[in-house]
Amino acid sequence: AQRVTQPEKLLSVFKGAxxxxxxxxxxxxxPELFWYVQYSRQRLQxxxxxxxxxxxxxxxxxxxxxxxxxxxxxxxxxxxxxxxYYCALVNFGNEKLTFGTxxxxxxxx
Amino acid sequence: xADIYQTPRYLVIGTGKKITLECSQTMGHDKMYWYQQDPGxxxxxxxxxxxxxxxxxxxxxSESTVSRIRTEHFPLTLESARxxxxxxxxxxxxxxAGNTIYFGExxxxxxx
Numbered sequence: 001a002q003r004v005t006q007p008e009k010l011l012s013v014f015k016g017a018x019x020x021x022x023x024x025x026x027x028x029x030x031p032e033l034f035w036y037v038q039y040s041r042q043r044l045q046x047x048x049x050x051x052x053x054x055x056x057x058x059x060x061x062x063x064x065x066x067x068x069x070x071x072x073x074x075x076x077x078x079x080x081x082x083x084x085y086y087c088a089l090v091n092f093g094n095e096k097l098t099f100g101t102x103x104x105x106x107x108x109x
Numbered sequence: 110x111a112d113i114y115q116t117p118r119y120l121v122i123g124t125g126k127k128i129t130l131e132c133s134q135t136m137g138h139d140k141m142y143w144y145q146q147d148p149g150x151x152x153x154x155x156x157x158x159x160x161x162x163x164x165x166x167x168x169x170x171s172e173s174t175v176s177r178i179r180t181e182h183f184p185l186t187l188e189s190a191r192x193x194x195x196x197x198x199x200x201x202x203x204x205x206a207g208n209t210i211y212f213g214e215x216x217x218x219x220x221x
Contacts (some may be wrong), residue, residue: 014169014174044199044212052207056207088210090203095140095159098168098201101151 002027004089006100013077014108021072021103023061023087032090033070034098035061039083047072047085057081082107112136115200115213122190122220130185130198130216134158138211141183145169146197146215158183190220 003026008060013019035047048056050063050070061072070087087100113134134141139160144152144167154167156171158177170196173187183202187194200213 032208036210043214044201046209049207049209086152090208094165095203096154096157096165096167097140097142097201098154099144099152102149104149 002031002089002091002096002098003102004087004098005064006085006087008101010102010104010106011100012106012108015079016076019072019074019077019081019105021085021105022088023070023100024067025070025087025089027068027089027091029092031063032092033061033063034088034090035059035070035072036086036088037083038086044086077107079107079109081105113200113202113211113213115198115216117216118193118214120219122218124191124220126190126220128187128190128218130200130218132183132185132200133181134183134202134211135181136202136205136211137180138202139180140203142176142201142203142210143167143173143175143183143185144199145171145203146199148197152199156185156194190218192220195219 005024032049036044037047038044059074086102116131141158143156145196146152153169156175187218198216201212
């Protein structure tokens with residue numbers, strides 16, 4: 001069974017400080033992993049995916065298969081980063097898409 | 110414009126009523142999903158489909174049913190609504206370049 005774990009429900013960081021949102025997964029095959037963000041009163045939107053290895057809004061995430069992790073990082077937090085962040089995994093076999101429980105990130109001015 | 114649409118956005122209905130939440134996407138995606146989400150909380154997968162005439166139950170047990178007769182349309186039906194069904198329901202589709210997932214704006218259902 002596939003599972004995504006985000007251990008922190010809440011995370012507060014000062015503006016300008018580094019941010020790391022943790023995501024661990026369990027999946028028997030090769031996963032496809034994503035980070036999604038939900039700003040207040042907006043729909044969920046893609047932040048980044050591990051396949052593209054791109055940086056969006058200063059965020060990066062590296063897939064670590066040994067630790068089964070896909071942590072989201074940003075070197076310098078900005079106030080507009082305050083939002084809910086969800087890690088997600090897709091099962092290639094049956095296309096099942098599973099989300100973690102989410103982390104609410106608050107940037108303190 | 111390519112997008113995913115959900116109707117109604119907000120609905121208040123009485124206990125025991127039948128309700129269908131509509132979801133349509135104009136992107137030709139094969140994969141579609143329904144999630145239940147309380148405000149600021151986790152997303153629970155309740156149904157998904159990887160193509161026409163295919164539907165699967167998700168992780169969260171749900172009394173709702175879905176159908177996928179056309180690629181663009183993935184409605185969710187509650188035969189007899191109960192107060193415990195009060196929640197936000199999110200529809201998503203997946204496909205295209207990069208197999209990106211797109212979410213609708215959500216349908217807020219309140220059962221009184």
